[in-house]
Amino acid sequence: GIDRDITAHIRDQETAQRRAAHLEAINRIIRAGLSAQTFQELAEAVLAQLIRALQAERGFLWIGETLVVHGLNEEEAQTWRAHMQRDSSPAVRVETDTEVEGAPTRLIAPIHDGTRRLGGFMLQALDVEDWPQDALALAQVVAEEVAAAGERLRLAERVQTQLLQMQMLMNASPEGMVLLDPQQKILLMNPAAQDILSQIRPTQVGDALHVLGPLSLAEFFQSRKDEAFQEIQVEEPPLILDVIVRPVTSQGRPMGWLLLLRNVTRRREKQQQEALQSRLAAVGQLAAGIAHDFNNSLAVIVLLLQMLMQDAHLSPRSRERLETIQRQVQHASKLVQQILDFSRKSILTWSNGDLADLVRETQLLLQRTLADNLMVSIDVPPGDYGLRADFTRLQQMLMNLAVNARDAMPHGGRLHFSLERVETIETSGDPERPEASGPWLRLTVSDTGVGIPADVMPHIFEPFFTTKEVGQGTGLGLSQVYGIVKQHGGEITAESDAQTGSTFIIHLPVLSSAPEKDATATNGPAEERTEGVLMVVEDNRLLLEALCEVLEAEGFRTLAATSGEEALSLDQEAGEAVDLLISDISMPG
The missing domain is CATH 3.30.450.20 (PAS domain)
Known part of the structure; x- marks a missing residue:
């Protein structure tokens, strides 16, 4: 009776030890199922715990496309895997190869989620004739835990895939x-x-x-x-x-x-530039009409003034007064020219030349005329700076910018001109064509002055807008620059900072080939004549009368017409050839 009691006691101890090992294995497998990030990591952890808990020498486990082995080669494991895949039974079971004497038993456990097979595992123990019931129970619990962990990993992979897809959509x-x-x-x-x-x-x-x-x-x-x-x-x-x-x-x-x-910073800047372009165009159209009428009035004054000054009996005091009037008329004419430049109505004298030469000449001129505390520098790399332009107007543009910079540096500073050739620029006036191909010449004029306040920047190119005190500026300098650039088919932008000063960036279209020297006739002086028939065509009657009076005083006969139709009619009725036609080029009819 004592031997039986000892044997039962030992058997109970072994059972308790197995159950403790099984519980520890289950706990470790549950933790592995929660922490595993991949099927490979899960399968390796589970098989290692099964081998340890059941003291198996050989085995393999597969789930999905993942296969891990212990004590077997992969080819043998793949054979057993194919055998288990053909077996649709969901039960955990023990198999023995009856045809081979002494063949070890195999513990086989399929892994399924209740509707489909997800994988399985097989274990062999060489010294185990029959697997105890608690081993089968352990295998069943492990199979269920692996199925649950596998489902968690599949959901995690699906979520991760969706996150990646969402991130791809967001990135695009x-x-x-x-x-x-x-x-x-x-x-x-x-x-x-x-x-x-x-x-x-x-x-x-x-x-x-x-x-x-x-x-x-x-x-x-x-x-x-x-x-x-x-x-x-x-x-x-x-x-x-x-x-x-x-x-x-x-x-x-x-x-x-x-x-x-x-x-939308750039888009708003474009919209502001387009609004500025429209506003300046409207102001320019109005200013051009006013300037044209004002110019006609000035022309009458100038002509009559010249006739008065030719009077030999004019007293010195009267001549002095007329000269004062003449100076004021000339000043008014310059203002009119600035307005016409802004409105792009000036008549340009086109010629081929080199912008780099003009920049160098302007630097020398400014060095002689500006104060000693103002330094003028240029940066013109070697290159082709050929340009077809009205170089007199371009020099006026540079001088206006220089005067603007001088006024911004009352205590001295630096005025810098730089020139370069570029192929593409951003345009400010056409939203459908944000870039324009070149080549272009980029002229940058910068100073180290006080800068332009942010609230002033949108108005700097508007005519008669000035922040200077009364009598110190007309407000036409930068508007004239704007008009000259635009009449040359160019673009101009401005940047300013209170710490570093202001910068004006001008782009002008260049010639497709190197400039050629303009041919000037040198066949001697033109023949002077003081007789003949001249036809004068001008819609402003006061100006027409003044012109005819001046020409007749010089000995010419005149035919006066106020329109093109009237001029043609006079030409047919005159009965004599007209030697010269003098006509207003911007006249109705």
């Missing part, structure tokens, strides 16, 4: 997209959003996003308008953003927010 979006949790921490953002936010402050996934420039996101969420973007302006760096917000919910519960961001 030109708009910035930011996903926030309820505490406004960034869960996801695409490169467009990263680029926008990093311009304001360094931002990474996981950071809290409570403000966007001057905008409090909490207030924005409460007062949001889902139907439209809201524009916000960031002062430093200067950015204009369109922002829209959408709540993110799951089964009716708030899960966070989706922010959509657009950097």
